[in-house]
Amino acid sequence: MSQNVCENLLDILAGVGVRDIFGVTGDALNAFLEAIRTDKRFRWIGVRHEENAAYAAYAQAELTGGIGVCAGTVGPGALHLINGLYNAKKECAGVLAITGQVAHGERGSNYFQEVNLSKMFDDICSYQAVINSPTQMPRLAEIAVQKALLERTATRIELPIDVTTAEVKNQHFMHPLVSSRPSMLPPSAELDKAAKIINEGNRVALFCGVGCREAKDEVLALAEKLKAPIVHTLRAKDIFDYGDGNVVGLTGLIGNPAGYHAVWDCDVLVMLGTNFPYDGFIPDGIKIVQVDYKVENLGRRAPITLGLMGTVKETLEELAPRIKNGQSEKFLQHLGKMRDKWLKQMDEQADLSRTDEPLHPQLFAKAISDRASSDAIFCVDVGECTVWTARQVRLSGGRRMLGSFNHGSLGAGFPIAIGASALDPQRQVWALCGDGGFGMAMQDFVTAVRFNLPLKVIVFNNSELGFVKMEMEVSGLPLYPAATGLLNPNFAEYAKVCGGDGVRVEHAKDIVPAVEQAIASDKPFVIDAVVSPGELTMPPTITMEEAWGFGMSKAKEALLGLEGDHAQWEGWKEEFKANFPL
Known part of the structure; x- marks a missing residue:
C-alpha cells in the first residue's frame, strides 16, 4: 500500500510506541494532521501554546x-x-519535534513566516532531518527517532508544505x-584503581544523581x-x-546541612x-x-582523582566485590543525627498549628x-515551590518527580503535568507551581479540561516572584515591587x-479539606x-558574602522606607511575620 510522507512518519513513530502528539496545527502541518485523524494509533492533543506542547512531550x-x-507549524x-x-535536552529526555516549513520554491525570498529553522535549532x-524529497523520509526520520530514543536528546524533523503529501x-x-x-x-584495571582509592578513605561519601535510577539497590548495598x-x-x-538506608539528603542551594557536610x-x-x-x-x-556513561561529564564539576566511564549499575556490580567493609560508623552516625534534626525542623515548619496568615507554604x-x-507524579515548577517540594514532599515508593531542574525554566511545571496525566489519567498527577510559573502556562488549563485530564494543581500564591526577590536581596539589592510583584486573579x-474545579485557601483549617477535595475530583x-x-x-550554609548582601539589602530597604517608600516596610513586615512568629 502506498504511503505519503506523513503516513510513513507515523509508521516509524508507532514502531517505538508513540501515541500522543502535542502541538498547535497550521497550514504546513495540515497533511500531517489528516494522517493522524485517520490513524487510530495516535491522539493529537492540541494545546494553546507550543512551548507547553514541548514540556508535555x-x-x-x-x-x-x-x-x-x-x-509546530x-x-x-x-x-x-x-x-x-531546551528543557528536554538538558534533562536528557528523548523528544522529537516535528515542524512545518514553507514550500521549497519560496525559500530564501523572505516569504511569510519563513525562518531558517536549521540555524535556530542547531544548538538544541x-x-x-530536513525532508526535501519523499525518498529521504524513511532513512532520515528513522535516524532522528533513533537518536532521540537512545541518546535521550532532542531531535527535529522538518516537513516543507510541498513535500507532505x-x-x-x-x-x-x-x-x-x-x-x-x-x-x-570501565576496564578492570580502572576498577582496581577506584577500589584502592575508596578503600584508603576514612570518611567516604556517595554523591548520587539521576544516573542511579536503575542502580538503586547497588548504591544502597555499597553504602x-x-x-x-x-x-x-x-x-x-x-x-x-530518607527512609532508604544511609540516605542523608540533598546538598546544594536547597539542600540540608547533613547533605552539605557529607560532601x-x-x-x-x-x-x-551526577552532573551536579x-x-x-x-x-x-x-x-x-566519578562514574558516568558520558565522557564529557567526567571532571566537569570538580578535579577528579579518577574517572570511570560506565553505567552506574554495571560498574557498581563489578566494583563492589573489590571494596572492603567500612571500619567506623562515626561519620555516618554524626550525619544521621544532623539529618534527623533537620527533618524534625521541616515537620515543625509544616505543622498545621502554624495558623499565621498569610499561610506558610510548607503547610500545603x-x-x-x-x-x-x-x-x-509531582511536576514541579521553578522558584520557591521547588524548595517546598525538596524539603516537605517525600518521594518514597513509586512516586516520581519531574521538572526543569537543569534548564530552570519558569512555567514548566503545569504543562509537564499535562503530559504526565495524558500518559495515564488514572495515575494521580500534581503540578506544584508558584503564581509566576502557573501564570505563564495557565492558558492550557482548558486543554486539561478538554482532554479530561484530572490533574491537581497547587498554586503557591504570594503575589510575588519570591525566589527572584530573595536572589536580589542576597545580591544586596532592595525590594523592587514593580519587577517582582504580581497581580493575580482568583486561580x-x-x-x-x-x-474545571478549584478552591481558594486562606486559613490553615481549610488546607486538608482542600487537598482531599482535589484528590477526589x-x-x-x-x-x-x-x-x-x-x-x-x-x-544549608550561608557565606559571608551572602550574609553581607542580605544585610545591605535590608539597610537599603530601610533607607527607602524612611524616604516614603511604603512597599519596603510592607516587605519587612511580611518577612518578620513569616519567620519570627509571636
Whole structure:
C-alpha cells in the first residue's frame, strides 16, 4: 500500500510506541494532521501554546524512557517549541519535534513566516532531518527517532508544505529501531584503581544523581558495606528517600546541612551518575572517583582523582566485590543525627498549628505529601515551590518527580503535568507551581479540561516572584515591587470558568479539606494557596558574602522606607511575620 510522507512518519513513530502528539496545527502541518485523524494509533492533543506542547512531550519521554513528540507549524509555531525542547535536552529526555516549513520554491525570498529553522535549532537538536524529497523520509526520520530514543536528546524533523503529501515510493531503509540502551563497563584495571582509592578513605561519601535510577539497590548495598552516607541531587530525590538506608539528603542551594557536610567533610567522594552543576558545593583537597556513561561529564564539576566511564549499575556490580567493609560508623552516625534534626525542623515548619496568615507554604506541601497516592507524579515548577517540594514532599515508593531542574525554566511545571496525566489519567498527577510559573502556562488549563485530564494543581500564591526577590536581596539589592510583584486573579475561580474545579485557601483549617477535595475530583483542579511572601528559603550554609548582601539589602530597604517608600516596610513586615512568629 502506498504511503505519503506523513503516513510513513507515523509508521516509524508507532514502531517505538508513540501515541500522543502535542502541538498547535497550521497550514504546513495540515497533511500531517489528516494522517493522524485517520490513524487510530495516535491522539493529537492540541494545546494553546507550543512551548507547553514541548514540556508535555518531555514528561512522556521521562516517564516512559521512550520518546515524546511535539509539533509546530512553520516559523512562529516552530520557534515556540524552543524553550521546552531546551528543557528536554538538558534533562536528557528523548523528544522529537516535528515542524512545518514553507514550500521549497519560496525559500530564501523572505516569504511569510519563513525562518531558517536549521540555524535556530542547531544548538538544541543533536540531529535535524530536513525532508526535501519523499525518498529521504524513511532513512532520515528513522535516524532522528533513533537518536532521540537512545541518546535521550532532542531531535527535529522538518516537513516543507510541498513535500507532505508526496508519495514515498521507496521504503528500502525501513527497519525496526533499537529500543534498549547498552550497558557500559570501565576496564578492570580502572576498577582496581577506584577500589584502592575508596578503600584508603576514612570518611567516604556517595554523591548520587539521576544516573542511579536503575542502580538503586547497588548504591544502597555499597553504602551499607562502606558505612557511607548517600547524598543525592534534586533530580535523584525520587530515587533515594530518607527512609532508604544511609540516605542523608540533598546538598546544594536547597539542600540540608547533613547533605552539605557529607560532601564537604568527607575525604573520598564517589560521584555516581551526577552532573551536579554547583561546583561551589564540592570542596577542594579531597579524592574524587566519578562514574558516568558520558565522557564529557567526567571532571566537569570538580578535579577528579579518577574517572570511570560506565553505567552506574554495571560498574557498581563489578566494583563492589573489590571494596572492603567500612571500619567506623562515626561519620555516618554524626550525619544521621544532623539529618534527623533537620527533618524534625521541616515537620515543625509544616505543622498545621502554624495558623499565621498569610499561610506558610510548607503547610500545603506537607499536607499534599501526606495524602497523595503512593505512585503520584509531582511536576514541579521553578522558584520557591521547588524548595517546598525538596524539603516537605517525600518521594518514597513509586512516586516520581519531574521538572526543569537543569534548564530552570519558569512555567514548566503545569504543562509537564499535562503530559504526565495524558500518559495515564488514572495515575494521580500534581503540578506544584508558584503564581509566576502557573501564570505563564495557565492558558492550557482548558486543554486539561478538554482532554479530561484530572490533574491537581497547587498554586503557591504570594503575589510575588519570591525566589527572584530573595536572589536580589542576597545580591544586596532592595525590594523592587514593580519587577517582582504580581497581580493575580482568583486561580480557583479561573479553574471553574475553564470548566474545571478549584478552591481558594486562606486559613490553615481549610488546607486538608482542600487537598482531599482535589484528590477526589475527576476534573482538573486548582488549589489557590494564599501564602506569605515573606517566607525565607535559606540554604544549608550561608557565606559571608551572602550574609553581607542580605544585610545591605535590608539597610537599603530601610533607607527607602524612611524616604516614603511604603512597599519596603510592607516587605519587612511580611518577612518578620513569616519567620519570627509571636
